[in-house]
Amino acid sequence: MNNVFCKHHPDNQIIFIIWNSTTLKLACDECMGTNLIEGNAQEEKWKKLAIRKALKEPDYFLSQFKLNQKNKVIMLALEKYPHVQLLEVVDKIEQQIKQIQIILDKIVDQLKEEATNIRNNKEALRKQFENITHYSQLKELIEGLNNSYQKITYDIFNQVEANLEKIFIDLEKDSTCLNQEIEKYSAKSIIIYCTS
Structure with missing residues (x-):
């Protein structure tokens, strides 16, 4: 026209x-x-x-x-619903989804950071636990066997076994000192744990 x-x-x-x-x-x-x-x-x-x-x-x-x-x-x-209106609705939804994705990405980044922090705290706590008396004794005895350049004799083997037995039996009878040491070292670390 x-x-x-x-x-x-x-x-x-x-x-x-x-x-x-x-x-x-x-x-x-x-x-x-x-x-x-x-x-x-x-x-x-x-x-x-x-x-x-x-x-x-x-x-x-x-x-x-x-x-x-x-x-x-x-x-x-x-x-x-004219086409233009529908496109506007789709554009608004797309923008909202992008905003949600940005928020979700931030949450994922925070969770990854938190997981790394927890891992680092766990490693630090495990390192601290190496100072617990009974554990350090166990470690010293086992490493002594592994690092011995001399032939392990029956007497040395029995002596290590007897020392290990004393550690384990003492802990089975009374673990109060062990629990106190664990609490002492774990108080210095931040670990998220739960009991079920």
């Missing part, structure tokens, strides 16, 4: 179709502002159709007429 000009205003392009039950006219902007369409006060009300929109959206054209209820619902459904 870009090349069709109004018969009443030859400088203006036709952009509307106006009609009632008895008459139809092709109209430009200027026609819409004049009393060309006014007519008799008793005449039916004029309806207006934007030509460009009607050519793009057949449902816009069809909805100008008396439709049954089922067809009205179909036309309303087509009109309800």
